[in-house]
Amino acid sequence: MHFEPVIGLEVHAQLKTKTKIFCNCSTTFGAPPNTHTCPVCLGLPGVLPVLNKKVVEFTMRMALATHCNIQPESRFARKNYFYPDLPKGYQISQYELPIAVDGRVDIDLNGDSKRIRLNRIHMEEDAGKLNHAPDRPVSMVDLNRTGVPLIEIVTEPDLRSPEQAGAYLRQLRAIVRYLQICDGNLEEGSFRCDANVSVRPQGTEPLGTRTELKNLNSFRHVEKALHYEIERQIDVIADGGSIVQETRLWDAEKNRTFSMRGKEEAHDYRYFPDPDLLPLVIDKAWIEQIRASLPELPDAKKARFMERYGLPAADARRLTSERELADYFEACLTTFDNPKQVSNWITGPLLGLLNAENRSIEQSPISAAHLGQLLQLVADNVISSKIAKTVFDEIARTGKPPKQIVADKGLVQITDSAAIETTVQAVLDQNPGEVEAYKGGKTKLLGFFVGQVMQATRGKANPKLVNEILKKKLETS
Numbered sequence: 001m002h003f004e005p006v007i008g009l010e011v012h013a014q015l016k017t018k019t020k021i022f023c024n025c026s027t028t029f030g031a032p033p034n035t036h037t038c039p040v041c042l043g044l045p046g047v048l049p050v051l052n053k054k055v056v057e058f059t060m061r062m063a064l065a066t067h068c069n070i071q072p073e074s075r076f077a078r079k080n081y082f083y084p085d086l087p088k089g090y091q092i093s094q095y096e097l098p099i100a101v102d103g104r105v106d107i108d109l110n111g112d113s114k115r116i117r118l119n120r121i122h123m124e125e126d127a128g129k130l131n132h133a134p135d136r137p138v139s140m141v142d143l144n145r146t147g148v149p150l151i152e153i154v155t156e157p158d159l160r161s162p163e164q165a166g167a168y169l170r171q172l173r174a175i176v177r178y179l180q181i182c183d184g185n186l187e188e189g190s191f192r193c194d195a196n197v198s199v200r201p202q203g204t205e206p207l208g209t210r211t212e213l214k215n216l217n218s219f220r221h222v223e224k225a226l227h228y229e230i231e232r233q234i235d236v237i238a239d240g241g242s243i244v245q246e247t248r249l250w251d252a253e254k255n256r257t258f259s260m261r262g263k264e265e266a267h268d269y270r271y272f273p274d275p276d277l278l279p280l281v282i283d284k285a286w287i288e289q290i291r292a293s294l295p296e297l298p299d300a301k302k303a304r305f306m307e308r309y310g311l312p313a314a315d316a317r318r319l320t321s322e323r324e325l326a327d328y329f330e331a332c333l334t335t336f337d338n339p340k341q342v343s344n345w346i347t348g349p350l351l352g353l354l355n356a357e358n359r360s361i362e363q364s365p366i367s368a369a370h371l372g373q374l375l376q377l378v379a380d381n382v383i384s385s386k387i388a389k390t391v392f393d394e395i396a397r398t399g400k401p402p403k404q405i406v407a408d409k410g411l412v413q414i415t416d417s418a419a420i421e422t423t424v425q426a427v428l429d430q431n432p433g434e435v436e437a438y439k440g441g442k443t444k445l446l447g448f449f450v451g452q453v454m455q456a457t458r459g460k461a462n463p464k465l466v467n468e469i470l471k472k473k474l475e476t477s
């Protein structure tokens, strides 16, 4: 029997507001423990939360970017549970009436598009953090994170493979980063993912019993954990067992999931509307104002890059994966207007360099203007494309402008036919045996002669001229 996985994802994205969701405490990461706290986020008795308008705006940006319906009225609710990092004994979240419902995200699967429906997006506050002492049997609580704003983005169970889940997460991360509402950092926990996964016999409708996977803190872990869990569930069913609804943790070192606890149901949390907070009312004018302020999003940018610049889909997808990378590409074009060549240099040597040094495009040692100037030098026949790579490496090392490097190092291409002809003649004179062989039919030796000439000119001879002059001499003399 063939089994089909059914996956739904819940993503928590931490919003980049300056202050927390219900108080004025700073959200800055990395402060000494318990310094960014006040009576509100400590949950002391008698205090009143006040909703941060920026949190609502950021959430509306995300809701509109993912084609959700923003509800004219939504509510905050208390999710009751005990944990030492939650001093109030409840988390303020949204439950029955979330701010946004019924959205969608289109993902790209090697050229095919698949639509993933969003069930809802809601706002909530984060809890604190427990730090477990490595050397003593104690845990210390840091409440700087309590009240940091989160949005939770919940899909319908539309994903059918770990690879689709990975593609969805990458797309969602690109969107929050384009919107500049979240830095999308999985490792630091500002973009977290839980996965609901079940399997069912291929071609059947009813959903199998699902498990929830937690602790997935990189794209690679998400895919590996899902692969493992799908196999585990199929094995259990094949052995005549049944799946238990539970929460499982991914262990990245052992490459397996293990049971953490039985899965809670919503009724375990005794949700009820938070009496301290008024219903949130959003009028149409506000929605339209936010809509008008949205930037061009990844899908639209990719389509524009293909249409306006004539780029293949793969190039456009790569260049628009980050807003800053797309901006860099377009900045290059203002100096050198050949989109495909610029794309080749960015997706090839430049990203190779940045990946090797683990840098982002904003930290590129080569500015967009310098890359454009470099390519213009090649187009103007000032340097050969071979020398261009040397100059590229030199810009990365020194930050000097390409023209200066070419002048300082004497790298200007030799386009003087007479000079090249002299070198060609010298090479032919030094290799009479090869010349004989060439004339006897071994025309593959042309490459050898080109190599010799290029070596003699330290790569500076114009390759096209070298080829022409060599052929002329070999075939006429």
Ligand SMILES: [Zn+2]
Residues within 6 Å of the ligand: 020, 023, 024, 025, 036, 037, 038, 039, 040, 041, 042, 147
């Ligand atoms: Zn506070």
